[in-house]
Amino acid sequence: MVFLAAAALAACNGGTPVRIGFLGGAATQGFSVSEDGRNGAMLAVEELNRAGGVHGRPLELVVRDIALDKDHAQAMAAALLSARVRAVVGPFTSTQALAVLPQADAAGTLLVSPTANAPELGGRDDHFIRLNGALADSARAYAELLVGRGQRRVAVAFDQANAAYSGPWLSAFRISLAALGGQVAAEVAYVSGPALSSSAVARALLRHPSDALLFIGRGADAALLAQQVRKQGSAVPLAAAEWAAADALLELGGRAVEGLLTALPYDPSDRTARYQAFQRSYRARYEREPGFGALGSYDAVMVLAQAMERAERGESLKEAVLRHGPYQGLQRAIAIDRFGDSRPPLHFVVVEGGAFVSLR
Template identity: 75%
Template sequence: MKQHWWARAVLALACMVLAACGPKPPIRIGFLGGVAAQGFNVSEDGRNGALLAVEAINRTGGVRGRPLELVVREITFEKQHSQAMTEALLSARVEAMVGPFTSTQALAVLAQADAAGTLFVSPTANAPELGGRDDHFIRLNGALADSAAAYAALLVGRGQRRVAVAFDESNLAYSGQWLAAFRTSLAARGGAVVGETGFVSGPELPYAAVVRSLLAPAPDALLFIGRGADAARLAQQVRKQGSDLPLAAAEWAATESLIELGGQAVEGLLTAEPYDPSDTSARYQEFHRNYRARYGREPGFGALGSYDAVTVLAEAMARARQGESLKDAVLRHGPYQGLQHPIAIDRFGDSQRPLHFVVVRQGAFASLR
């Protein structure tokens, strides 16, 4: 009987040793992005960039010997749906989340992040309500008001003082605030927003009617605040209606869909990105090659932002002290090296990025010189 007891003890010990030597469980990171089929190209690019970052980190051993695993959920602009998908990720026991990508979606799930104590890192959402708060939301994009002011300064410098604006009301937390900041900055420089037309993105959007309302006050330029697909179709309507006015689009539109759908109509259109498309650094060029090889197209700013978001989370996890929350670790260990720029995050979880103005030239984004 005694011998049998020792045999069982030895067997149990052997099992414990084998378990300890086996593969460690993955660290699950949630990804909360828009539905690709509904034109959320920034989110689709973001998912692709996040996957490349996860794979790159896993090739070097993961985080403290544990691989990363990306758990993806898609969300719409409907508040209840965004909250339900967030709850699904929280139930999957993710340790952090990348996203959401729009300000409206981010504001819809902010309370859930704080209640769960789960850190959200958004590559792009930047409504004023998301900044200057001690919460579980990290904003990697620059302040919305700074972007709008930079556009105002550039347009006035080009002699475009009377601007008519179309803005997507489905993401009003971003587009409405962006327009308000642009209106104020333009007025401060002697210009004026002479026309404002709201629209709701979707298959029934009356692009022709929107453009007619924009052209009515005889502006010097037209500005679109919306997705790349909508900006492309609005630009086509502008040209169909016989106008050769200069066109601009807020940085939300700076995706491949703008060029693919807009064609000749978007040639010369001015927009901006939080990344430099002409960057020749080895770090960015390697990412660019890998992205093109995997997905067969140019990486958008959502892809770069998500890659940086995963990088920030992984480095903070690796350097966290015993018992330190991930939020505290992220805030304490910066700045982080992004694909193009160092990422400094302040005590409120806010960051800044330089804005790079580009124009569509021969079917590609070219840096404004």
């Protein structure tokens, strides 16, 4: 953590640092999206500091890793708040965000999440800024695409460890699918973690005739489930909710996830100079491709920095973020409504050759 702060400050030495917190899951616990997010946030901080920081003051990133359990998330959030950060990038799951939002509200400190999007996190006057799209919109788009591909009967496996996300996502998908003449053929719940029996979940899914299988959970879990489905001899088409569209899906899934349909809140085929420069920097530093966690966190830091620059005398950071948009992100102008919600476009992709390729 000290190294991260030192790296962020290396190129900008003027004034007292502006501290931004980062609240993400530990990579050792399988939270590849938030590890990716930390990397993207670091690149944004370093870029801003090379350009002079915010009002001549350097930015400093203060990182805390959290587990899925509520108590640990709240303890790490308290540690960041006691460090007097101006705002926090994260958390990355809806369950974590709902656990720590009351603390942020009480302290008057903004949480800017690149990914969390449970219904309870939108449409409210609080200290939560949502850069991801509405969960119901995403589930509806999946239902429309699957039905358009002739996949009307869909068996679903969903992770109860992040029930604030997976439960509402499944409910919205079920309603949308039914409205289009389809049906959820089976619903199999599981809890992500060392005790997960992916073979048992796969067997439960395959007991029910279906046109496609849909996984609502982490990329690592989707990869393991896909492998078990293929090992059990099924060639049924696979799909995964956008939460799964991370490096872990590709790295762990191998050939089993080839052809799998998922979605990203950014365009992986973007050829603009801004995105290409970010992609090159990320590859050079981390020796892998940036995922949606990295892009979302980069954008979160940029939103905060631009709002601080534009803030008028006497405005809180929350007021500044809500009033002074849109903000320039990597791929889009980020508009934030009066409730702190943003609506990025959703880009459907398939896994081809071990990479996410835009759906043709």
